[in-house]
Amino acid sequence: MVRKERWTALNVDLGRLATSIVDYCNTHDFEAKLTRKAGFYHVQAIKADAVRTLLGARRCLDIVVKGNPNDFEVTVGTGDWGKNIAASAIVGAITLGAGLIAAGASAAAYKYFEEKLWTYIRKQVSSLVNSASQPRCLSCGKPLLKGYNLCPFCGAILK
Numbered sequence: 001m002v003r004k005e006r007w008t009a010l011n012v013d014l015g016r017l018a019t020s021i022v023d024y025c026n027t028h029d030f031e032a033k034l035t036r037k038a039g040f041y042h043v044q045a046i047k048a049d050a051v052r053t054l055l056g057a058r059r060c061l062d063i064v065v066k067g068n069p070n071d072f073e074v075t076v077g078t079g080d081w082g083k084n085i086a087a088s089a090i091v092g093a094i095t096l097g098a099g100l101i102a103a104g105a106s107a108a109a110y111k112y113f114e115e116k117l118w119t120y121i122r123k124q125v126s127s128l129v130n131s132a133s134q135p136r137c138l139s140c141g142k143p144l145l146k147g148y149n150l151c152p153f154c155g156a157i158l159k
């Protein structure tokens with residue numbers, strides 16, 4: 001039901017990643033909105049015709065981008081449209097939402113879209129490598145390269 005992938009040491013701008021996910025949904029027959037919360041981005045995507053055509057259909061995709069540029073995870077699950085859930089509560093909300101899922105065609109459409117979305121997210125992560133602002137040494141302020149235990153400029157211990 002819930003799928004999660006984690007990436008490390010890629011220095012990815014998470015705001016740009018989340019925004020690109022919204023754009024992708026909006027150009028693929030879904031309607032998406034982005035909410036920025038402390039420490040994560042929450043995207044909800046609902047099939048564009050669902051609101052108008054299916055009575056009471058509130059099933060949507062919940063996409064959460066969480067972490068920092070060098071250690072983040074993307075979670076895709078099912079949620080209820082319009083519900084601003086906290087990332088920590090996502091599993092509970094999904095279980096609840098699953099009971100409300102309208103059967104058949106709708107579920108299949110979401111499943112199909114979810115697969116395409118994952119392919120897109122992976123591609124997007126690769127293209128955003130090193131897009132986040134450069135981390136800097138807390139001691140001397142010089143830009144840091146990956147993989148050092150000591151700052152190559154001032155010798156401060158990096159964590």
Ligand SMILES: [Zn+2]
Nearest residue numbers: 137140151154
């Ligand atoms: Zn330094």
